[in-house]
Amino acid sequence: MNDSFKDECAVVGVYNCKKAAFLAYYSLFSMQHRGQEASGISSSENQKIITIKNRGLVTDVFNQDNLMQLKGSMAIGHNRYSTAGEDSIFDAQPIFARYGLGEISVVHNGNLINAQALRDMLIARGSIFQGFMDTEIFIHLIAQSNKAILQDRILDALQQVKGAYSLVFLSRSKMFAIRDPYGLRPLCLGKIYNDDGSCGYVVASESCAFDLINAVYIRDVLPGEMLIFKEGNPPESLMISERKIPHPCIFEYVYFARPDSKVFGRMVYSVRKEMGMQLTKEKPVEADMVIPVPDSGVAAALGYSQASQIPFELGIIRNHYVGRTFIEPTQSVREIKVKLKLNPIAEIIRDKRLIVIDDSIVRGTTSRQIVRLLRDAGAKEIHMRISSPPTISPCFYGVDTPNKDELISARMDLEQICTYIEADSLAYLSLEGLRNSLKCHPDELFCQACFDGNYIIS
Amino acid sequence: MNDSFKDECAVVGVYNCKKAAFLAYYSLFSMQHRGQEASGISSSENQKIITIKNRGLVTDVFNQDNLMQLKGSMAIGHNRYSTAGEDSIFDAQPIFARYGLGEISVVHNGNLINAQALRDMLIARGSIFQGFMDTEIFIHLIAQSNKAILQDRILDALQQVKGAYSLVFLSRSKMFAIRDPYGLRPLCLGKIYNDDGSCGYVVASESCAFDLINAVYIRDVLPGEMLIFKEGNPPESLMISERKIPHPCIFEYVYFARPDSKVFGRMVYSVRKEMGMQLTKEKPVEADMVIPVPDSGVAAALGYSQASQIPFELGIIRNHYVGRTFIEPTQSVREIKVKLKLNPIAEIIRDKRLIVIDDSIVRGTTSRQIVRLLRDAGAKEIHMRISSPPTISPCFYGVDTPNKDELISARMDLEQICTYIEADSLAYLSLEGLRNSLKCHPDELFCQACFDGNYIIS
């Protein structure tokens, strides 16, 4: 249960489908786990783009009435994660603007490394920024490009940005989907067979979006690729820059993505199970049962159990009704927050030696609370096994992580952390083990900066 | 995923605890799965009972402000399930009334067999009914009793009712918790150690409520027992009638209760796992993996897997963000309703022989939809295994079931159902196997009318 790494974002684009906004809505619904703070959709019809966005879950923001206003066969959408300080409606996406070539709307998952420099440059030129999102930067760069057509302007803009981005642009007649040259954030392409025999296309952060709307997964948008959707045709592909060595975010496998999604060509569920198996090999421990911290630790725990032959048990039950309002507790806030979600089954774990599988430890406070809950429920031994390496560095590529000095692994060694979280033993999957779980070619690279501090872009 | 048997209700009573209403609130929150239609709490202070109730989830109905209005050290609460026709605020509980001895409020889980006769009798005597709930009947009977004290009046009333009831009454100075003589519906007793050294008490439908508020499970309220909470003392126990042979509802184990609850003295999770193991023994089948229909089939699937040594996989992922508003689908309503919740992982199940574990089949439409989803995802064989016997009769004891002619098992034989749901094979746990899972003494009886049509009260 990774409470400290907040989720990131979800993007979707729908092209050449009847009621495109409804498909965008369902897609966003299926990717709700990537962002619960705000949601929005733009659709384009009759040379006019309409945008509806607001704070709240997808089902809070949209209803039959306002979805009906989003007419047309092209739509883009976005779910935003909750940022710490500035939870304002102004930063909800899509971001829409009128500019030199007409109208444009854009959704963005990622983060720019040179955002401040670009903002400074743009502001020095007289641009104004109405929100805090990097996304505004793209529109300014496009607006200030001197190229004649939008496609060239987007390319122009992308030459100037450094960082992670999966983008979908909507103009009044076209749609563009782009992944940054390192392919840091996911974006995949699906196809829809329309009733009239024509084909529609969908791009989405995760393939689980396709399943709900009966789209067929085709492939990932490639790192550095721009897909151009126009004139009802299948997308044209264009490489936006000289080829770079892709470094997709390895943490998508660890935590972000839904287990039923295919990300960077692999099913997340299978990868997570494999991580659990690797963890068994690397960090075995004698115990009576393997229990996951639900829901994020479930697949890895299954793998650990299968590899170790130690029985898998759902020793902690998760209450999924947790909402966002929080009534004054009768106990400490930190304690109740975890207890509202998680309840150990005392009779299962009493006097048992437990292997507890979680995906990661960020600040350590949640893990300590879980260990205490299990201890109170009578666990004899608690062996915490983490299905990823220690998180030692913040992410600068689109994930809302705490500062480095809040990361427990950046401040303490393994033994200290184990003491802090009050476990009997603690072990992490090695970075090599994580890579093994992916069964990747030795040359295949990932961004693993959160684990090793090596930032591919800086 | 049992969509047709609606959940029933949850009741809670808190006695001699500071901020009793907050404890009732947290208890109701942890029992939200038993009823999502309406929620309410009454508290008693200074010879005055205050009640707040409304439609919606616990977290919708209550907030810091209105909980603060519910002062005092005694409180009762209720979650109500959604009934088909009459979803009105008038039927939310607690039901409060002023009567001959002052003020009373009551919460009720269950259903009376002789409700209509009692209503007719009461109406003939001049009583009026403002809602549709049986709960009003109890208050009328109490109000019309000629006994001098409330306790005797409650006993009087209980002599007249026939059926299932777990009740908590709140007067201005006392609290009464009662289970019907057959003990059809659950109710358990917990204890809270107050900061000042005194003890408080909690009664709740399920023990998971105790865990969240740091109460200790003591025991079940006994069938036919009345617990009297007064003067700050531990509860006095009184049997309300000559002893009957208890027949607690066996379906609580199959579906209703949270797996981390202790119900009728057994941990639900363990019972469900055992049901899966029994099912393996009774209805084995060669296959590549065991997958549950989440969340209700998970524990039984684990048991089936452990007993059969066929690997357990989470082959279907559940989206927990499903809300109550429902946007016009682009496909048939029935289909989208299931797809919004459940998504199979194609890469796991493709070309595989699946054992799919669900807790029950009611109308058959949901099961058919699940089989189709799995088939579309590439499953080679689908062997549906149900961890309870065929549901052939409706419940008259507090569960909102369809009419008999809507129950697929009442209309079709096994083979026909298998054909209808389009599975390769279908098998149910036998009633004997279900009883075996409970590891009960041969003399221990349960209400299993939904499976065998034998109604203990009529």
Add this chain to the structure above:
Amino acid sequence: MNDSFKDECAVVGVYNCKKAAFLAYYSLFSMQHRGQEASGISSSENQKIITIKNRGLVTDVFNQDNLMQLKGSMAIGHNRYSTAGEDSIFDAQPIFARYGLGEISVVHNGNLINAQALRDMLIARGSIFQGFMDTEIFIHLIAQSNKAILQDRILDALQQVKGAYSLVFLSRSKMFAIRDPYGLRPLCLGKIYNDDGSCGYVVASESCAFDLINAVYIRDVLPGEMLIFKEGNPPESLMISERKIPHPCIFEYVYFARPDSKVFGRMVYSVRKEMGMQLTKEKPVEADMVIPVPDSGVAAALGYSQASQIPFELGIIRNHYVGRTFIEPTQSVREIKVKLKLNPIAEIIRDKRLIVIDDSIVRGTTSRQIVRLLRDAGAKEIHMRISSPPTISPCFYGVDTPNKDELISARMDLEQICTYIEADSLAYLSLEGLRNSLKCHPDELFCQACFDGNYIIS
């Protein structure tokens, strides 16, 4: 501006009209001034009564969707005023019940003198009361009557109650409208010409309701009369008791009713103007202008001005956007409450001698605040003239008045009040003058207990 006498209630009944609930809705909207706390409508169709009610203004409670659920050609409705302590949804009306003869719903404007005795009697017999309104008493009495038909039961019930009531009962096939024998509260009858040539009927507290729905005012329901609407016919009339001398509430003319309503056979606007004229005769004073406290003093001020030939000016402007939420003021609460509503026009009143007309003084605090506002705005002299006699006694017949010891006229003499409110002079219309304004026959009587302390029923 009478802030201390709260408004009372509005009732409406619609019979034999298509979409009766919509007509009830519009009627309630036009009588919103009589109660802003809660609103509700019951309609009857196919032997079934449906009720929707909630806290809030008419336009808050109802929308297209829920009005559509209130089917049928008969409907009754109610607006409730805000009572001090118990603002709960449970006391919203209509009050619905199932009883010996089927279903009934009722709305009530008024108050019973023997409510406590009846409650005690009913409770002693075993009745329960779920709310605080007298209205429940009527239903209990009807339910306990041994008469065979509803009409007789209502008559039975009415024999037992003492007090003020304008009632509308809705059964599954009939509607009954009744005024108490003294006719204390208003109720008038109107007719609607349906598109199909048939006639519908409406009863409402004020005739302004008729104007909005194109109903024609026919006459008042008579004191002691019951109108029976059945079988689509024009109403039958029945006297419910031996004839009493009517005593309708004189304060309806002073404050409650809308000026465009006909109440007890007289247009309210005309009566109020006449009150102003009488006031001129009785309590003339030399001044530069007459200004009303808006809106309640406007008509009387016009009369005062016309009779005195002193110019009428709207020297105080009222802000009608005042809502119910109240943001922490930067000044004292009492002061801002008046200022949010009323703003004097300094340039009009500066250095002027003002005659300020208000309808009544209850506690005196509001009047003092108004005098201060005018003084701050530069008024040279402020002569307060009240278009009714001093309010010395509380109302027990359906109006929410403060206790006697809070009524400034019950505690102070004229001079003391004048000093307290800081006016230069103060004068009230005499009771005789008030009667003269009504141009009534010497034998015509009114309930004027609030002015003379003579209670016709006790």
Add this chain to the structure above:
Amino acid sequence: MNDSFKDECAVVGVYNCKKAAFLAYYSLFSMQHRGQEASGISSSENQKIITIKNRGLVTDVFNQDNLMQLKGSMAIGHNRYSTAGEDSIFDAQPIFARYGLGEISVVHNGNLINAQALRDMLIARGSIFQGFMDTEIFIHLIAQSNKAILQDRILDALQQVKGAYSLVFLSRSKMFAIRDPYGLRPLCLGKIYNDDGSCGYVVASESCAFDLINAVYIRDVLPGEMLIFKEGNPPESLMISERKIPHPCIFEYVYFARPDSKVFGRMVYSVRKEMGMQLTKEKPVEADMVIPVPDSGVAAALGYSQASQIPFELGIIRNHYVGRTFIEPTQSVREIKVKLKLNPIAEIIRDKRLIVIDDSIVRGTTSRQIVRLLRDAGAKEIHMRISSPPTISPCFYGVDTPNKDELISARMDLEQICTYIEADSLAYLSLEGLRNSLKCHPDELFCQACFDGNYIIS
């Protein structure tokens, strides 16, 4: 009742006052009549500007909680009117931006004549527009100015714009209030004496805002004047351009402003009464009574009555509870819209010859409906008298008027209009009469383009 000319906007700025946002809130509340569509406030503290804005009334948008977030001693606020097509939250004000010199927020009442040209120019330079309001233009011009300090950049920007504007800018340490050189839209200056002996300042569209917050009216901001609030000092004054002949909007007197406001140095109430008196002189008619169309015609009707000695009567009563939701009517939409607001008192006007005073006629449909209501109520003669000249031209300076071809006076002559609205006679105040009502010096000019089609800026 002018339903077709929508209201315009309200702006407010508060400087050097404790809890400035609360004062802005109260000011906006008192100017709610100038815009009901959206409301917003920015406040500045600690070098940071925070903005909260949303759709809805002032009391809908703000509550204790969010006002508390708007800290600091400087705040600006805005009420927006409802525009036809694009009612989006994106166009709510204040508009905030980060730009070359830091942060800025702005509120604007008015309209630019060269908006499209400026947009085109800015877009050609690469600017992007996220909303539809002219207000964004100001920020772009400021951002692109090469001046070193904000004050000079504002001056720079103002050189480029042509049109009507009353503006308040908020930076992180200063506030600027500006009226365009022609002074088309109002803006006045008030002073607040703080508890600590210091002085605060307020600028607002109307002086009624000052009354509620105990500010003292000082003077109008002059046409072409910029007031600079900084370092806690009284405002510095600077003329933004060579002196022009002021042309303030004469329609503020006719309709927009609250009668208790001082606008352009005159009390609106007095001016309107004078307009009624002029109208008597110009367009006398024999009749039994003068009645206003409430509320906008009241003051003029009083004047007409006083000058003509024909009695003033409130023959039409207005229901102030009219909300924004609109339930399916049982009659035509147009008819019910007027009836929901206005109800004639039949007994007053029956068989009477009426002079009906309204402030203006725009499309004529509302007037026709009013005439019909009065005719149905029995009026013998209806003489419509309009307290302004025929509205023949749309406004381009900040008022949302229909197109010219929707203005009845642009399409029909007097007689035709009279026939259309079904009155017995119709007469308008002459432009000269309107000017006379203002008692202005012959050289004093006003923008009266809506009456004479002469646009001072084009």
